[in-house]
Amino acid sequence: MTGPLQHPGYDEEKLRKIAELLPCREVQAELLLSLMGQPEHRSYPAIFIYGHRASGKSHTINMIMKELELPHVMVSCVECLSVALLFEQVLLSFFGADAAALLPRGPSLSDFVRIYRQQCSDSPAKQTRYIVSIMEKAEMLRDTDANLLPALLRLQELVEDNVSVILLSEIVWDKFRPNTGCFEPLLLHFSDYSKGELQQILSKDRHPSYSAEFYSSYINILLGVFYSVCRDLRELRHLAALNFSKFCEPLEEGKAKESDTHKLWRNIEPHLKKAMRTVYLREVSSLQWEKMQEMEEKEAGAVRGLSAHTHVELPYYSKFLLIAAYLASYNPARTDKRFFVKHHGKIKKTNFLKKNEKTSNHLLGPKPFPLDRMLAIFHSVVDSRVAPSASIFSQISSLVTLQLLNQASHDDQLDAPKYKCAVSMDFICAISRTVNFDIVKYLYDFL
């Protein structure tokens, strides 16, 4: 066999099976296997594998470990909230439940290493043991316990066993290195799938009732729309599964044949573009999307997505408070006189332009403002006289809890607290329309 996977010490049949299970990852699997060496040989103490999401990192490792039946434990750092869970999993899968029970409550690394050594001397390893830890949330290994990562990397030396730690991550190794340094792992990169490879992999899960070329031309169209935005295999596969029924529609109705690529493309392309706006962003759930495809007369996308539900019912004064907050956040304080005082005289815009105010505030984001300024603007935009009662102030604090306002100053500052407005332009326009207030007229940026 001239196949890529040939390693002494492993069953050839199994290797062939692995090669089939790992399309387009032959090079990486090959490199990994050759680094791991024969099962009874020493492996490198720590291997760090990085690559983009869904580039087959954990899949490759998983397949190799499972098919070759190597002693291993898969640990996900998201699941292991505390180091105790991690230790328990490792001991449990290497030495059985008895060993895991030996761990005291709140175990330290020292306890773990001691128990590991004890167990290890009772049952010495015939093969390399692998600890594979998947760092989806890499911060955990970095932040929780400063010693954990350096200790894991030196585990082979610490427990004096033939053990190898494999770390998988999306983030490059440079971000993990502790400031006093540590044992440097061997870095491996899983390169991203190219367009051709994506096409090849996605074409594999074709529908049995259609031909392979038909499905592959569908994938081609799908990649044509989504490839510039998304290269995540999982996401693409999900989208392909969702939209395939729509693609087949003209066939079933008898309007087109399988070879009418152009017609099929004309049918599906707007649909896919719509999908990018909706399903891709999880505006509409996959279930809703499927239902929408069934309802023919109703245009896809007519169902309101998540972000369409931004309309919030607020009390009258709360609306004005929010408007005042928005104006205070996005207008410079020196322009307040011009907007809200009746006889202000004529001021040219260029006169009060400071250099840093030239860039639009809608680009820089909201500025913090003191409570007094907001109340002053509030009283000038509300037509009627409003008494500064307790209810007004409680409405301000409830706007903060609704996260429509953010407190910019420290929490315990009671006098002159500062706030920031945290709503978007569209939202505030909708609010001001309900109270017949033309907010654009009062915004400095749109003068």
Next chain:
Amino acid sequence: MSKRKAKETHVPVGECVAQLQKTLRERLCCGELPEKPEGVDAQHKHLLELLRRTALHGESNSVLLVGPRGAGKTMLLKSVLKELLKEKDVNKTLMQVHLNGLLQTDDKIALKEITRQLHLENVVGDKVFGSFAENLAFLLEALKKGDRSSSRPVLFLLDEFDLFVHHKNQTLLYNLFDVSQSAQAPIAVVGLTCRLDVLELLEKRVKSRFSHRQIHLLSGATFPDYVQRVQSKLWLPEQFPDQRFAHEWNNSVKALCEDKSVEDALQRHFNSSKDFRSLHVLLMLCLSRVTVAKPCIKPADVLEASRVCFADAKANMLHGLSILELCLIIAMKHLNDVYEGEPFNLQMVHNEFKKFLQRKSSTIYHFEPAVVMKAFEHLQQLELIRPLDSPGARTQREFQLMRLLLDTSQIMEALQKYPQCPTDVKQWAMSAFA
């Protein structure tokens, strides 16, 4: 081919290669001790003499081994211990306590570990798990009772010594050094650290009790030494089962080290770092390419391994980004150029990107703001951009200030390597002021 035939008549090549892999992997991966440590003769002699005085004459000592990571501190200590234990009297009497700053993160754990390693648990009974003060008092009592002539010497080996410094009040260090200074049981405290300023971290009282004896392991190796080291790392020993295979292998290693292109690659490695560990990574990558079909290391293997070692991780990640994400990065680069490294937020980046789309009738069509935001967040997840202030729901996502963690040359290089990069995007990136 004639060589190959000769081997097959002897021992099958497969077995030879397996044996070779086993031997060399043990040497490279788990730090199997070399017969004679290279280039550290003076330090070796110094430490051996010191420990021997403790072991045989009951002298109390303290010493620090200081050197950068991968300079062979543990190797030196282990080989000294091995030699020391060969002596008849020492083997019976000397007691060792191994502590590691990574594992024994506070004094209480360290104390338990000491009691355990001195086999005092049965004496203390269940008091091991009693209070810290009691335990310490007991241990000190046990050490104090001894004297130079009668009691057994104890060797305290503190790996990652700099981490012990951060323990509360440095109680453990104080007590160890105190015992080593006063006429009690003979102990030697050996600390291993990679920090050169470790003495500045010690408290005054601890510092005064330390003997200020430091052994520095600073590699003074020159390039010929380095090549020599490569050769000795790959050298097969005399005891190798198949003599002929070993001979051929050694010859091929020798030829490899004399090869010009290999020398250049090694020179690059030597220039970036002199330590053993990075060399091990390189050799390990080379070794993994030795198979039955090709039972020797070719210069091409070394070059390939060297390429893997020197690969820029961020450039690798940039290669896998989508066009949209790449465009955002270019927009960030322009913002950085124009506003001289001021932080930016999503709005500004999107604005910059929109300017590009308006100006050029580009091949990329307009993206929804939400799609752009998703791409932006992906960049943040990959830690190519970093939020300026602490995370929290305090600011809206599109106004959170960010910094780009790439430099211009990295971006430009990635752009050159990017597969099927649209020309207008490339030109946009080139133009100084967008």
